[in-house]
Amino acid sequence: MLSLPRRGRGLFSGGPGVRRRPLADVDWLLWGIPLAMVLVAGILIASTQRQADYADWYQHWVTGAVGMGLALLLARMPLERLLPFKWVIYGALVASLVAVRIVGVSALGAQSWINIGGFYVQPSEFAKLGAILLLAQVLARHPIERPVDLVRPVSLIGLPWLLVFIQPDLGSSLVFGAVLLVTLFWAGMPGAWVVLLLSPLxxxxxxxxxxxxxxxxxPLVGWLAWSSLPWKRVVLAVSVAVQGLFAVLTPWLWEHGLRPHQRDRLTLFLDPGQDPLGGGYHLLQSTVGIGSGQLWGTGLMQGSLTKLRFIPEQHTDFIFSALGEETGFIGSVLVVVGFVLLMWRLLQIAGRARTDYESLVVVGIGAMLMFQVVVNINMTIGLGPITGIPLPFLSYGRSAMLMNFMALGLCASVARRGRSSQSRW
Known part of the structure; x- marks a missing residue:
């Protein structure tokens, strides 16, 4: 491996007679986009609670400031320092998810929080980041070259996924699956295998x-297994049997594996008018609010539906509806473009990472963030089911905010030490 030149006292190192601008090396995409979203989100949250006797907007900003501080600390730490603690981190996240089942607090149909000194912590949020760190280390040491290589990463991600799913927190459990598939593909797994893993769903x-x-x-899945895997007759029979098993078990799992409100969340987006005052109420009001914003929006703190609190829990999962109403199509597009630019920057960082481990960590974080963005926005505009996934940096939620900024701190650490980097942080 070629070593990078050590930082000296030359023209680009701030030597004698050269004054460096303090903000010249700041990664404006990596830091500026999330901070701008946190700032706007505080105003939107305040707008959603104008008629309430409580206010969370300032807590959103405070949590963002604390998260930024943690991110800057992590940005100064090489990721290799976390490797000796990988099993400690994994054990802690599994233990926290088990603790949720024992002493957790229930809200909105899920037992997902732990009360620690008056603060409600959601372990599943931090479990996402912990799982990414361990998964990246395992895939860096054991690339996906044979089907048997899938056993280790799938087993590691399967335990926290199961503990989150039975809370029940369907949204967060889906994030684990998305992270697993993207990191497996980035680690070298053929695209045909990705299709085979998704085929039971x-x-x-x-x-x-x-x-x-x-x-x-x-038959298509059987042919794909036959053409891309060894032991052709065995995998053909197994793949067809698995598809048939899922097809037969689906009706039973639908009735007995999901609660009524979860079934409604997964189907009512197709026709929310079936239950306009029940499960479809969120979707109908959200789409009406976004549509009422038209091109430029009603203005911050001026949204009528937002002010009158027509949309329950709007400051959390449905914050995009407040954005659409008060900033219109233009503001909504700017936020979407901001997320696209952030993902583009993360892909740049992953491509320039010095090691496979660092690259996989950044890709896993990017997959986690963008999956939540796509699912949440589709949910609020009526193109997807309600899954309870927050919108990163915009939805109110202290655990999610801290975890997202910590994830960016790890990405910044990789960027500072990456190939062709200019000491950006």
């Missing part, structure tokens, strides 16, 4: 919606 959805699709889908 497709079979389950088809069995519950359009069963006739299985006539073509199951």
């Amino acid at each position: 497709v079979s389950a959805i088809a069995a519950g919606t359009l069963p006739w699709l299985l006539i073509g889908w199951i």
Whole structure:
């Protein structure tokens, strides 16, 4: 491996006679976009609570400031220092998820929080980051070259996924799956294997919606397994059997594995008018609020639906509806573009990382953030089911905010030590 030149006292190092600008090396995309979103979100949260006897907007800003401080500390620490503690971190996150089942606090249909000194902490948020760190280390040491190589990473991610799923927190459990698939692909797993891993989900959805699709889908999956995996007859039989098993079990799991409010969340987005005063109420009011913003919006703190609190829990999962109403199409597009630029910057950092471990950590973090962005925005505009996934840096939530900034701090650490970097932080 070629070593980077050590920092000297030359023209670009701030030598004698050269004054460096204090902010010349700041990574404006990595830090500026999240901070701008936190600032705007505080105003939106204040707008959603104008008629309430409580206010969370200043807590959102305080949490963002604390998170930024933690991020800057992590940005100064090489990721290699975390490697000796990987199993300690993993054990702590699993223990915290088990503790949720024992002493956790229930809210909004899920037992996901622990009360620590008056502060409600959501361990599943920090479990996402802990799982990414361990998964990246495992995949860096054991790349995906054979099907058996999948056993280790799937097992490691499967335990926290299961503990989160049974809380039940369907949204966070989906994030674990997205992170696993993206990091596996980045670690060298063929694209055909990604399709095979997703195929049981497709079979389950088809069995519950359009069963006739299985006539073509199951043979296609069998052919894909035959053409991309060894032991062709075995994998063909196993893949077809798995698809059939999921297709048969889906109706039973739908009735007995999910609670009524979870089933409503997954289906009512197709026709929220079926239950306009119940499960479809959030979606109807959210789309009306976003549509009422038109091109430029009503102005910050001026949204009528937001002011009158037509949308329950708008300051958390449905904060994008307040953004759409008060900043309009232009403001909504700017936020989406901001997330795209942030993801582009993370991909740059991952591509220039010095080690596979650092690259996989950044990719895992990028997958975590962007999956939540896509699912949350689709949810609020009526193009996806309500899954309880917050919008990073915009939705109110102290645990999620701290975890997101800590994740950015790790990415900044990789950027500072990456190939062709100019000591940006």
